[in-house]
Amino acid sequence: MNTENEKLMILELGVTEDGYEFASDIKAALNNAEAELDNITIQLEESVESLKKLTPECDKTDYILAACSGAICGLIDIFLVGKPGESPLGDITDKWFENRTMDFAKMCGWDDKENNTLASALKHLEKKFKISYDQRGAGDAASWIFDLNPKNHHFKSLGHNPTLLGLFFSVLDQFSNTSHFVSNGELISLQEADGKFELKGNDIPSKLFCGFANWFGHLISDISGSSGSKGRGMGIPSPIWSWTNDIIAIKRKMNIPVGEFDKSINELALEIYKQGYDARFQTAQAIPVFINELLVRMIYSIRRLVKYFTSAQSEARSFSTLWKACEPFSNATVKRMLTVAHGTFCLIDTGDAVVRGFISGGGSFNVAEFAMRFNIVGVGRFAISLYGEASRGIKRHSLKENIVVIRRQKMIVEDYIDGLNYLAEIYDDKELLLFTQEFKESDMYVQAFEKSVLLAQKRKVSSDILLKDKSDIDSYFMGGNK
Numbered sequence: 001m002n003t004e005n006e007k008l009m010i011l012e013l014g015v016t017e018d019g020y021e022f023a024s025d026i027k028a029a030l031n032n033a034e035a036e037l038d039n040i041t042i043q044l045e046e047s048v049e050s051l052k053k054l055t056p057e058c059d060k061t062d063y064i065l066a067a068c069s070g071a072i073c074g075l076i077d078i079f080l081v082g083k084p085g086e087s088p089l090g091d092i093t094d095k096w097f098e099n100r101t102m103d104f105a106k107m108c109g110w111d112d113k114e115n116n117t118l119a120s121a122l123k124h125l126e127k128k129f130k131i132s133y134d135q136r137g138a139g140d141a142a143s144w145i146f147d148l149n150p151k152n153h154h155f156k157s158l159g160h161n162p163t164l165l166g167l168f169f170s171v172l173d174q175f176s177n178t179s180h181f182v183s184n185g186e187l188i189s190l191q192e193a194d195g196k197f198e199l200k201g202n203d204i205p206s207k208l209f210c211g212f213a214n215w216f217g218h219l220i221s222d223i224s225g226s227s228g229s230k231g232r233g234m235g236i237p238s239p240i241w242s243w244t245n246d247i248i249a250i251k252r253k254m255n256i257p258v259g260e261f262d263k264s265i266n267e268l269a270l271e272i273y274k275q276g277y278d279a280r281f282q283t284a285q286a287i288p289v290f291i292n293e294l295l296v297r298m299i300y301s302i303r304r305l306v307k308y309f310t311s312a313q314s315e316a317r318s319f320s321t322l323w324k325a326c327e328p329f330s331n332a333t334v335k336r337m338l339t340v341a342h343g344t345f346c347l348i349d350t351g352d353a354v355v356r357g358f359i360s361g362g363g364s365f366n367v368a369e370f371a372m373r374f375n376i377v378g379v380g381r382f383a384i385s386l387y388g389e390a391s392r393g394i395k396r397h398s399l400k401e402n403i404v405v406i407r408r409q410k411m412i413v414e415d416y417i418d419g420l421n422y423l424a425e426i427y428d429d430k431e432l433l434l435f436t437q438e439f440k441e442s443d444m445y446v447q448a449f450e451k452s453v454l455l456a457q458k459r460k461v462s463s464d465i466l467l468k469d470k471s472d473i474d475s476y477f478m479g480g481n482k
């Protein structure tokens with residue numbers, strides 16, 4: 001009987017046609033076990049390294065600096081972005097889009113020497129990229145069918161939406177000479193929308209290319225307003241808020257009822273669009289979010305750069321080790337700092353939007369005021385950070401469980417190797433192999449078997465059931481006929 005401290009090993013003894021042999025010896029078992037231990041050790045090191053990469057190593061200063069970055073950018077959003085019509089950064093983005101539109105018009109053949117104005121550039125682009133769904137409501141049938149007017153036609157017209165569904169309806173309208181609009185929760189289609197329109201192209205691929213070019217070029221012509229606009233003009237709708245049109249269009253096409261929530265959100269998106277919340281203003285909202293992102297990564301790199309030069313010996317320094325120590329992208333530490341920074345930014349921005357909503361509401365909550373000041377770009381970026389944190393947390397939990405299992409496997413294999421070493425000290429494999437060799441070469445069992453055969457023949461045992469040699473014995477014990 002074995003005690004708990006005793007180690008047990010079983011060596012399999014096999015039988016072949018030629019005799020008997022051990023399936024393995026202690027030395028072979030040791031080699032196999034050590035190879036398995038090496039593999040387990042490599043797996044453990046890789047798992048520990050992966051866990052380290054997924055585990056943030058932020059100290060108190062990192063958290064404080066990240067929160068300060070979010071707070072600074074939140075103040076930038078409050079005082080420099082604000083809402084449409086009261087936005088210093090919005091004025092800058094408006095001017096930037098005007099310049100880019102004029103640059104695009106020059107690429108498309110506009111001669112700026114005769115009339116170097118935005119209206120002239122927009123007029124050139126509107127002629128260059130003519131489409132069938134550009135009804136503005138003034139004098140059009142659409143003005144009395146579903147209240148289409150110059151202030152809302154860019155939003156209601158699906159072809160003017162800078163989304164994939166907007167591209168789909170733009171190409172569809174150009175092929176079929178129709179117009180699709182979303183109004184009051186309904187998807188409305190105008191047939192034979194423009195009697196003068198004809199989509200260029202000799203075959204389907206060329207027409208598809210022309211349809212895409214017309215959609216893109218016309219969006220550029222409308223991004224800073226129309227050629228006849230006075231003042232800022234109505235640009236194209238925000239790519240994020242355009243999804244309210246997409247949902248209604250998809251539901252109507254699939255015969256799914258449009259709920260009151262869908263209608264109310266769509267009406268809110270239209271209301272803030274008419275007050276100037278378009279693609280240009282949403283670009284202005286993205287500026288403090290981008291500054292926050294850039295500032296946090298710079299803080300992370302500068303702190304690690306100082307630490308690298310103060311701790312690393314001069315002879316051990318290299319660009320590769322420097323980049324590995326300061327690289328501000330693919331590590332959990334800088335991602336945790338970004339989560340804190342964007343969370344702080346969203347907290348300050350949302351608080352300001354809520355307060356302004358109550359103040360402008362005069363005792364009630366002004367949803368439109370809140371929506372215009374609510375930085376949806378920052379919330380989207382914060383949501384991405386939260387998703388990353390959750391994903392890394394799940395992976396860390398899985399890796400920790402895997403590391404526990406691997407360490408147990410390593411302990412088992414190490415104990416097994418200790419047991420083999422213990423047996424190797426007590427037993428000599430050569431003696432075991434010598435025993436099997438002598439057992440094979442000895443003829444005593446052969447002589448005894450031959451005598452038993454002669455005795456059976458003298459006792460008149462039938463030759464049908466007589467076991468004459470080793471093959472007869474094997475056949476008998478394996479279920480043969482004898």
